[in-house]
Amino acid sequence: MAVGHSTFPADMPEIAGFRIGVAEAGIKKPGRRDLVVMALDAGSRLAGTFTRNAFCAAPVQVAREHLKASVAGPRYLVVNTGNANAGTGPQGLQDAYATCEQFAEIAGCDSRAVLPFSTGVIGEPLPMERLIAALPTAFETLGHSDWSAAAHGIMTTDTRPKGSWREVVLSNGETVTIAGVSKGSGMICPNMATMLGYVATDADLAIEQSALDAMLQRVVVTSFNSITVDSDTSTNDACMLAVTGQGSRVEGDDLLAFEVALGDVMLELAQAIIRDGEGATKFVTVEVSEARSLEEARAVGFTVAHSPLVKTALYASDANWGRILAAVGRAPLEDLDVDGVAITLNGISIVEQGGRAASYTEAAGSKAMAEEELVIAIHLGRGQQKARIWTSDLSHDYVTINADYRS
Amino acid sequence: MAVGHSTFPADMPEIAGFRIGVAEAGIKKPGRRDLVVMALDAGSRLAGTFTRNAFCAAPVQVAREHLKASVAGPRYLVVNTGNANAGTGPQGLQDAYATCEQFAEIAGCDSRAVLPFSTGVIGEPLPMERLIAALPTAFETLGHSDWSAAAHGIMTTDTRPKGSWREVVLSNGETVTIAGVSKGSGMICPNMATMLGYVATDADLAIEQSALDAMLQRVVVTSFNSITVDSDTSTNDACMLAVTGQGSRVEGDDLLAFEVALGDVMLELAQAIIRDGEGATKFVTVEVSEARSLEEARAVGFTVAHSPLVKTALYASDANWGRILAAVGRAPLEDLDVDGVAITLNGISIVEQGGRAASYTEAAGSKAMAEEELVIAIHLGRGQQKARIWTSDLSHDYVTINADYRS
Structure with a gap:
């Protein structure tokens, strides 16, 4: 069940420097595109916020580490659904690292430029053979910003894909674009983090990484961190903001306009999770x-x-x-x-x-x-x-x- | 639904100096004994603990006040089910006071010796006419300690009466008895208080009122304050311990044995609420x-x-x-x-x-x-x-x- 009509926009925009690929890994069941890869062109920046659950999943630990460590910049987000790789101990961590290494080999980059994300059932080992077998297809299909494929690919108990976008008109008349997708339906009470949310912009933001991180934190508080389906904070929550910088320069007062638009996108994505809350009728x-x-x-x-x-x-x-x-x-x-x-x-x-x-x-x-x-x-x-x-x-x-x- | 078989003891004991009366007031629906009065002989003591919900019900406010104010000692507990008299504003308070006054007139005591308790739906005015009309019958039926009638009388969504008792053998070979009833099934997450619980003992406890209060607080923490059905703390929770003192003197090391037995009774009553938790199968x-x-x-x-x-x-x-x-x-x-x-x-x-x-x-x-x-x-x-x-x-x-x- 879900409340009202689906709100996935038919006109989700391209973000220059941001591509999406999908593949069928058959992680939980066959015949579903359950593996999503998002690619950021070299020179992009990434900001992220993660679950505060003490039992944070292996991919969350690795993604956090790679976000900090990646000297050359983050290049790929690899997301599987059907298995959370949480509560899986040392084997889980090893699997998360291996996912990054295998993908880095295919893509020809440092494995620390790859961030892993998982969502699905907790406590079962990630079926690595099937996941790794699907990585090449995910890489080969990297093309335009196919947000719909990404939104569908990351769903678990969700009944609808969730997306939102905004165009920001700058004071000089130029525009930049913000677009993103989210997933989530149950185990929703993000604590200083979020369910899975991926937002990208072509804006060339005239701010330091620390200011970018702070902006993400601010908009998350009033969006993803202000929703609850069932008071249960997930082990795998993550919200990532990719900034390719291939669009217009955003500086001065335009930064505020950008943050407002970013907040709008985040809030729509968060509210879409509530509208699709497990069993929701209100x-x-x-x-x-x-x-x-x-x-x-x-x-x-x-x-x-x-x-x-x-x-x-x-x-x-x-x-x-x-x-x-x-x-x-x-x-x-x-x-x-x-x-x-x-x-x-x-x-x-x-x-x-x-x-x-x-x-x-x-x-x-x-x-x-x-x-x-x-x-x-x-x-x-x-x-x-x-x-x-x-x-x-x-x-x-x-x-x-x-x-x-x-x- | 409820878990396991009913645990209401067939052999609930009499407590000397403690009597129970019931009547049909038709508060929510006719034909049910929904009004319970418990009488303590003169010279009894009473300890109580109440909900910490800021919107505590009118009867809770009045019961707390009368417990403190009653110079001559508390004599009557008047309990209605079917209506919580909570969220009822000044009219609710007036109704709670009026209940005490009307009953005091019948019983010939100070109205501050009467403590009111209500449980049921929140936010609807107490049907005073019907309640007052039933008070004489409740008074007239005051007889032996009919715990079963009391346990049934205070039920709301409960599917079972709840009772427990213990005999404490003192070091001199004499015995004292503790017995009580409780109700509760939903809106159960007592916070430094409990759902409705009434426990009586004939013990002549050799401790001051403050020590008696402290003992009740201690046993409530590990019993009623350690249960939850649905995390919702009620506006009407109350747990009362009546000490008639008509039995043997309990002093020295026997006080510890008494407290252990009291804790057992409280815990059984609390656990009975969980076994009868709304929809409970586990x-x-x-x-x-x-x-x-x-x-x-x-x-x-x-x-x-x-x-x-x-x-x-x-x-x-x-x-x-x-x-x-x-x-x-x-x-x-x-x-x-x-x-x-x-x-x-x-x-x-x-x-x-x-x-x-x-x-x-x-x-x-x-x-x-x-x-x-x-x-x-x-x-x-x-x-x-x-x-x-x-x-x-x-x-x-x-x-x-x-x-x-x-x-």
Whole structure:
């Protein structure tokens, strides 16, 4: 299930200096293009952010190491689906290194210029023979920016490909382009990282690598790090931003315009994950305002967005707003004065001064809850900070998908 | 659904100085004994612990106030099911006070000797007319310690009554008795409190009120505060311990034996809530050891016990242990060295040195997961502390129950 219609853009643009190749490795099952390679022309830059899960997967460890180590610059991202190569111990690390080495031999580059990524089931050894056998095809098919093939290739329990792009018009009239894809549907609560997200731009950004890294961190906080399907942070989350620099120079005030556009792309990709959340029938924005700090606003947002009782009420389209109130009440806040709390549901006032709003009617609440897209706005009445968290509901299909996923 | 056979003891004992009365108030639906009154003889003592949810219900606020204020001692606990009187604002508080006043008039006592408790749906006004009309019957039926009637009377989505008792043999050969009931099935993640739990003893405890309060706090931490069905902390949790003092004197070393027995009763009542967790098909103990601190051990236990992906794998009897590993990895621990982590499932080693155990086989894992009672033992390899958390699985019935609860 998924919420609304698919949002994969029909007109995903080419990014100069960025190519995509795909192959069938048959990692989990045959007949599917489950191996994706993305190539960056020499001279490109790459910024990345990874999962904070202590059990981060072998490919995450190797990708992080290669991102730091690659003196000549990163050239290839090799992504397989069907197996996460996580919880696989020393053999897993060896397999991740071997993937890079084998691909580097085919491509004729340093193995540290290759970054590996895996997604799928945790704890099973990567079928190296099949993966390695498919690497040449992935390399040979490297051509134009076939974003659709990449978006399909990295899917696991996803029901839809996810993509987004923006054109940024610079102050001199020239344009640069940002485009990217993401995957994710379950085990979604990225923590200072993301599910798999790959974004590329031709912009020639007039900033140092450290400033590029910082820009990526900033936009990730309000996009991928503001979504949750099921509160489970994956072992394999990664978000990569490739900057080929083959397009126009972006400097001065244009850098801000670029960051805004980059944030838009990231947010669309993150929201696409929620719309395709496992079993999702609702797309829910939890807006927390009047908080003392950003951390506090986010904590309240996530507490509501994680609550199984709120999520099942959303699934049932049941205006059981007491569950929202109970979730706000158990959020880790110091000295919350409940009399200052107000909550609205798609604009309908449900809680005022800590109790049911005088104007509230069950009919109005039920009508609001029946919508496929919902905004739960929570005003804490104790500060100026705000945050938005996006989530889906908890349906029978979520249980079915996750009780059956491996079988 | 519920796990295993019902454990309500057929031989719940009388507690001298403690009586129970019930009545049909028709609060949510007619024809059910939904009003329970417990009476403590004059001279009894009472200790209590309440929810930490900031939106604590009106009766919780009044019960806490009356527990502190009652100079002549607490005499009556008035419990209704079918309506939580939470999120009901000033009217809710007024209703809770009025309940105490009306009952005090019937019983001929100070209204502050009456403590109100409510459980059920949040956010709807208490039907005061029906509740007040039933108070005389509840008072008139006050007789022997009819624990079964009390246990049934306080149920909401519970499918079973929950009770437990222990006899403590003192060093002089005399005995005292502890008995109690609890309710709870969903919105279960008590935080420094509990769902509704009522325990009474005839012991004449040779300790001050402050020591009695501290004893209750200690036993609650390892019982009611160590369980979770769905990570949602209720607005109405309360656990009360009535000490009538009409039995033998308990002092010196016997106080420790008493506390152990009290802990046993509390733990059985807490575990009964998990066995009857909404939609539960599994009873799961998460044992975390070799932690640096108790807080850390509990945090890891709760992270695993809250994980929707672990819980759906438990429901499916799928030995998808990677999900357990991923949950441990995202727990809020500093510097976890995953190489030191080992995990067993009902004694089967699944993770060693941070990866799949060499001896692990899918067949052995699947056999262990198929059991109705499971112990997930997590060794963190970094300290001496340990904690146990109890939880249930996440099944279709959980979604059904919570998507339909109000309708």
